[in-house]
Amino acid sequence: MKKFMAAAVAGLGFALAAASAQAQAPQTLTQVKSRGILNCGSNTGLAGFGVPDGQGNWAGLDVDYCRAIAAAIFNDPTKVKFIPLSAKDRFTALQSGEVDVLVRNSTWTMSRDTALGLLFTGVNYYDGQGFLVRKKLGVNSALQLNGASVCTQQGTTTELNLADFFRANNLKYEVVAFASADETVKAYDSGRCDAFTTDASGLYAERLKLTAPDDHMVLPEIISKEPLGPSTRNNDGQWFGLIKWVHYAMLNAEELGVTKANVDEMLKSSNPEIKRLLGTEGKFGESVGLTADWAYRIVKHVGNYGESFEKNVGQGSLLKIARGQNALWTKGGLQYAPPVR
């Protein structure tokens, strides 16, 4: 009986502890600092955005974002633990606190931004949904896909846009939805489907995984808006601001011509905007819980947005995607950052 009573008391204590542990608002930055490493939710493997190489080193546009956050906090871009998440599991992982931030080419939508308890911090890649088909089908427009079988990944906006597109154009189709991106591509490659659909950037990346990439082509239609960006939990304003401003720092750096190579010289610049960005004037980083040289650390370790873009998805990569909508606003694109002041 003593054992039983001990168990009962332990049970009660456990329940009380569980109930009271949630009383105060979580301080994500404090947790990350005391843990010494950033838990970053990333893709299971999408070339150009987040993919590990043979040695387990992650690379990509989204990966650079996480490294920039780590650089700003720890002055060390390697203090990131990348946690690969499928499209289906990603938001649950963020909600439950398994990751500190989700940077995983996720589309910013109203319902995700409101009902899911998440906040999207911005757009680090403007994308749109497209279709990949076999060249020998003789199709050159998505409107000719009547009656086709289409492979897609479940739990994505892609799945919803697909239904919208075929319904709006009065076309019949059969959807085959898989839980993981790899299974989806494999099914398409083996002929289960006539077309494979995902965000256009993803199509270029996944095409490289097919057995004969040259037998496949991307159709010209872009059927949706896919603003891809990082998200955080909706309970920590400071952390939300930090994640948002990491992106703005990289954009402002590009706009002001601050690069990984010249950032040390730029410390001596007399341009007041550069001085405020790099922390030689004012202490703007402290308002998000960082040091004054937070942006210097980001550019020094990771580079500005343009450098990261070209290295991962642009001319310096296999994907060779043009800047297009992702160019700075000064060059006709949509990437625009509020000033540091």
Added chain:
Amino acid sequence: MSTTSAEIKPGKASLLYDPKIRGYVYQFALLAVVGFLIWSAASNAIENLRAQKIASGFGFWHNAAGFDINQKLIPFSASGSTYGQAFWVGLLNTLLVASIGIVLATFLGFFVGVARLSSNWIVSKLAMIYVEVIRNLPLLLQLFFWYNAVLKPLPNPRQSIELPAGFLLNNRGLYVPDPQFGPGGNLIIWALLIGLVATFVFRSWARKQQAATGKQYPIGLVALGLIIVLPLLVYFATGRPITFVYPELAGFNLRGGIQIFPEFVALLVGLTTYTAGFIAEVVRAGILAVSKGQTEAANALGLRAGPTLKLVVIPQAMRVIIPPLTSNYLNLTKNSSLAVAIGYPDLVQVFTGTVLNQTGQAVEVVAITMAVYLTISLVTSFFMNIYNKRMALVER
């Protein structure tokens, strides 16, 4: 002296030392602790969901779904259907694959189990190899095998394999001609139903007659006549009212006919063969549990091997077989949730996959799904227990 003996007398002890009262107190305390744990977990979850500004409640059930599902037994479309309807589509798909799987696995399992005890060396060794291979490989791997290695190499729709009777096979699935009932077509179904009922009645009558008089009736022949010949006669008498819509190539895919999806076939074959391996061992154990004397006695009475197995051994073996058979049925049903790996839209794939992700309401969706599997399992157990009671040894 008298006082001490009075103290020892049972029944007069104080309430504190009454074992019965003490028992109740401990039971109550345990119940209270369990209740408190459940209550605190639930209120903790609700409070945290609110703190994180995550929507909660079951309001999403009536919201528009906006996605499509390929295999559906009830009407479902992206326009106008709700998450609640998506749930039913998924549940029916789970029940479909589980119920067909249970029937097929039972037949295959009994066949292999009996074969393993065969006196024919090759037959018994083949059955043994089947059981050992199937039981010792992970089910998920087997599903990938059936889906990727067996079904995917099929040709594309333009080079479909033509099977007899208008069946077509390609990597989009098996296409079966779709029967269309014209006027009078209903009569054929009625004829079939009447044939089935009549066969059943005749069989029980014939058995009673045999028990009473020893005279045997040709049950097989009568059943054949009632179930097959009768509907056929009606078919011709009503002027052949059934026509078939044959699948044919239209654009990318075949149109017309009933499409059986490769994901469904892969899951069904995987679950059936896997569970049959376990059922085979259950059947073998059950048969071996029947004393050898029973077989010898049946042989001594002049029964041949077939009737001995059917009339003497299996009915007794069933008492041993049914309880583990039930747990294999439950396993098959639960294992059907592995469908998610190969894209078959079962309950887990549709509901805890797409619906959970689109609504973000993990707690509610997972709780509903768990309740559903629990219900399916309890209902299955309930009916198998009734069957078990009927088969159990009646002690006199």
